[in-house]
Amino acid sequence: xxxxxxxxxxxxFRGGRGVDDISLRIEEGDVFGxxxxxxxxxxxxxxxxxxxxxKDAGEVSLFGEALETSFERVMRRVGALIExxxxxxxxxxxxxxxxxxxxxxxxxxxxxxxxxxxxxxxEYRNDKAGRFSLGMKQRLGLALAxxxxxxxxxxxxxSNGLDIEGIIEIRNIILGMSRERRVTFLxxxxxxxxxxxxxNKVAVIHEGRVDGAxxxxxxxxxFPSMEDYYLYCVRxxxxxxxxxxxxxx
Amino acid sequence: MRTTMxxxxxxxxxxxxxxxxIALTLTQLAVCALVMIGANAADTALSTDVLDIGVPIxxxxxxxxxxxxxxxxAILFIVLPLLIFMMTSDAFAHEMExxxxxCQLLRPVSRAKAFVSKLIAVxxxxxxxxxxxxxxxxxxQTAFFGFTAGAARTAASYIWSAVPIIPFITMSAFIAxxxxxxxxxxxxxxxxxxxxxxxxxxxxTVGAVFFINHMGFYxxxxxxxxxxxxxxxxxxxxxxxASLLGLAAFALFDRKQI
Numbered sequence: 081x082x083x084x085x086x087x088x089x090x091x092x093f094r095g096g097r098g099v100d101d102i103s104l105r106i107e108e109g110d111v112f113g114x115x116x117x118x119x120x121x122x123x124x125x126x127x128x129x130x131x132x133x134x135k136d137a138g139e140v141s142l143f144g145e146a147l148e149t150s151f152e153r154v155m156r157r158v159g160a161l162i163e164x165x166x167x168x169x170x171x172x173x174x175x176x177x178x179x180x181x182x183x184x185x186x187x188x189x190x191x192x193x194x195x196x197x198x199x200x201x202x203e204y205r206n207d208k209a210g211r212f213s214l215g216m217k218q219r220l221g222l223a224l225a226x227x228x229x230x231x232x233x234x235x236x237x238x239s240n241g242l243d244i245e246g247i248i249e250i251r252n253i254i255l256g257m258s259r260e261r262r263v264t265f266l267x268x269x270x271x272x273x274x275x276x277x278x279x280n281k282v283a284v285i286h287e288g289r290v291d292g293a294x295x296x297x298x299x300x301x302x303f304p305s306m307e308d309y310y311l312y313c314v315r316x317x318x319x320x321x322x323x324x325x326x327x328x329x
Numbered sequence: 330m331r332t333t334m335x336x337x338x339x340x341x342x343x344x345x346x347x348x349x350x351i352a353l354t355l356t357q358l359a360v361c362a363l364v365m366i367g368a369n370a371a372d373t374a375l376s377t378d379v380l381d382i383g384v385p386i387x388x389x390x391x392x393x394x395x396x397x398x399x400x401x402x403a404i405l406f407i408v409l410p411l412l413i414f415m416m417t418s419d420a421f422a423h424e425m426e427x428x429x430x431x432c433q434l435l436r437p438v439s440r441a442k443a444f445v446s447k448l449i450a451v452x453x454x455x456x457x458x459x460x461x462x463x464x465x466x467x468x469x470q471t472a473f474f475g476f477t478a479g480a481a482r483t484a485a486s487y488i489w490s491a492v493p494i495i496p497f498i499t500m501s502a503f504i505a506x507x508x509x510x511x512x513x514x515x516x517x518x519x520x521x522x523x524x525x526x527x528x529x530x531x532x533x534t535v536g537a538v539f540f541i542n543h544m545g546f547y548x549x550x551x552x553x554x555x556x557x558x559x560x561x562x563x564x565x566x567x568x569x570x571a572s573l574l575g576l577a578a579f580a581l582f583d584r585k586q587i
Contacts, residue, residue: 130435132587152332155437166431170346176432182339183436224432 081108082144083232083264084129089138091124099124099288102138106232106266106281111258113279113296114268115310121288122268123163126236129266130160142232156184159230161238165221169210173201173220176209177227184228195223198253215246222253232264233257239274251278276306284313291316333442333449336433340450344416353415354458357408358465361400365466368396369473397466397483401490404462405544406526409455409494414518416454417501420447423511425585434587444502444582448575451498456491463487486547493546493567499574506581543567 084106092098099121106112114122127133129140131151140147142154167176174192181187196202199219204212209220218241225233238254239247255278257263269275275282276296283293292313296306303309344350424430433443463484470480504521505514525539546567549560 127587132431132434134584134586151439152437152442155435158435160431160435162431162435164428166428166435168343168346168429168432175346179339179342180432180436182335183438228436 082106083108083110083142084266085139085141086125086129087139089125089128089140090136091128091133092136097121097288099128099285102285102288102290104283104290104293106264108231108264109258109262110281111254111265111267111279113275113282114266114285115270115272115275115282115306116268116285117270117314120270120285122270122285123236124288125285126160126162126234126266126268130158130162130234131155132162156228157231158234159225159228159232160234160236161221161225162234162236165217165224167209167217167220167224169208171209172206173209173212173223174205176220177223180224180227192227195226198226199223200249214241215243218242218246218250222250226257229261230263233266235265235267237268237270239269239271247274254278272306272310276300282306282309284310286314332438333446336438336442336446337449337453339433340420340446341453344450344454347419350412350416350454353408353412354461357404357458358462361462361465362469364400365396365469365473369469372473397463397470398486400462400466401459401483401486401547402545404459405490405494405547409458410497410522411519412458413451413455413494413497414501414515414522416451417447417498417505418511418514418518420451421502421505421582422509422514425506425509425587426511428587430587440583441579444579448498448502451502452491452495455494455498459487459490489549490544490547492564493544495571496567496574499571499578503574503578503581506578506585509585 082105084104086102086104089102090098090100092100097119102121102125104112104125114125116122124133128135129142129147131147143157145154147154168179171179173196174189177192177195178187178189181192193202193205196205199222201216201219201223204216209217212220218238222235222238225235233254235254239250242250251274254265254267258265265279267275267278269278276299279296281293281295282299284291292309294309299306299309303312421430424433433446434440438446467480467484470477500521501514501518504518505511508514508517528535529539543563543566546560546563549555549563
């Protein structure tokens with residue numbers, strides 16, 4: 081089942097930045113990585129996918145439904161962490177989760193506690209989120225993305241600003257959610273090693289375009305590392321953008 | 330409709346968690362209570378002399394009716410505009426600035442519903458402020474002077490004042506979305522308010538085009554008979570202005586890249 085399909089997406093800003101002709105298909109159970117440098121267009125793509133930004137052209141559908149026409153229905157099954165974690169600093173961690181959960185029906189305190197346990201913030205549940213460290217804020221952002229039991233999670237640089245242990249912790253949470261709950265992920269990063277360890281599929285975004293897309297297995301069979309594949313793509317070494325059937329456009 | 334109301338309830342709860350709004354409301358209530366207590370003390374000191382000279386009305390009855398209505402005027406023209414500008418600046422401009430608006434926009438709530446829910450929350454808080462103030466006045470009035478015939482009119486004045494504050498909210502929302510900076514939005518709202526207020530004072534003809542001219546909507550209930558036609562016309566004007574400003578604000582909000 082296709083969870084997210086992006087066809088010929090175009091979103092341009094003044095000055096020419098943005099994305100142009102992006103096409104991706106993310107299947108159920110995928111941990112799909114968007115690999116690209118800062119300013120390549122990863123966040124713009126994710127913002128359009130989650131409705132934070134309006135596209136100039138193209139199509140975005142989630143769970144087979146167009147985002148614009150079925151926004152509320154599809155967003156019930158989508159969780160997201162875009163750019164910096166969004167939470168109310170004047171509320172406690174638990175109050176933030178309860179507030180977010182209220183959008184999906186009656187908030188369940190036990191479910192919120194479960195999420196706090198998952199991201200190891202349970203003992204700080206009553207502390208104001210604004211006083212959290214960077215890593216704690218990132219973990220809270222992740223917990224907020226998991227509120228509402230999403231089937232598809234869009235995570236923009238989830239390990240941004242974290243130390244090594246923090247990065248491993250976040251990776252394990254994502255992989256755990258993928259394996260145990262069959263949650264599909266779209267994860268962006270500018271770190272090729274992170275994408276290599278986390279994702280089963282990858283698309284390389286460079287200057288607003290997809291320069292290459294493949295399964296991680298295919299990449300590692302044909303290149304020494306994800307980093308080499310990235311460089312190969314962005315330096316124009318690969319004229320055919322899609323490999324191994326991923327995307328198929 | 331359900332999504333809008335759920336979202337509005339969440340927004341309202343957020344307002345209740347902000348200490349600055351609660352502090353402003355409590356200060357306003359404290360001032361109202363002190364004025365009423367002071368008036369009662371002055372009335373007690375003076376009423377004996379007034380009765381001695383045979384005037385058939387006690388100061389108490391006048392005080393009882395005068396203070397809540399003067400209080401309403403002060404609240405409508407000073408406290409509520411300030412509170413509304415603060416709340417809409419925070420709900421729109423500040424949340425867009427610090428990105429917390431994503432807490433709402435990444436949930437299953439459309440932009441239109443998110444926008445309306447914020448307006449409803451600000452309006453509900455303002456109405457709550459009016460109701461609590463009226464309840465305080467009513468309680469002190471009854472305690473000091475007993476039940477007076479004007480109490481029902483005062484109640485109607487407070488309740489109906491919930492209507493002319495709507496254009497304030499939509500105007501402030503428009504400024505907040507257009508400006509996109511909370512401090513600047515608060516400042517521009519205040520300047521716009523002062524300019525409109527001054528224009529209304531200087532020239533009633535010019536002032537008539539501004540919705541501030543209709544803040545005295547409650548005065549319909551202060552006379553002996555209510556002029557329903559005049560009241561209906563004024564109601565229509567208020568709601569039309571509010572709708573126009575609201576639509577303009579939403580048009581901007583809907584296009585915002587978050």
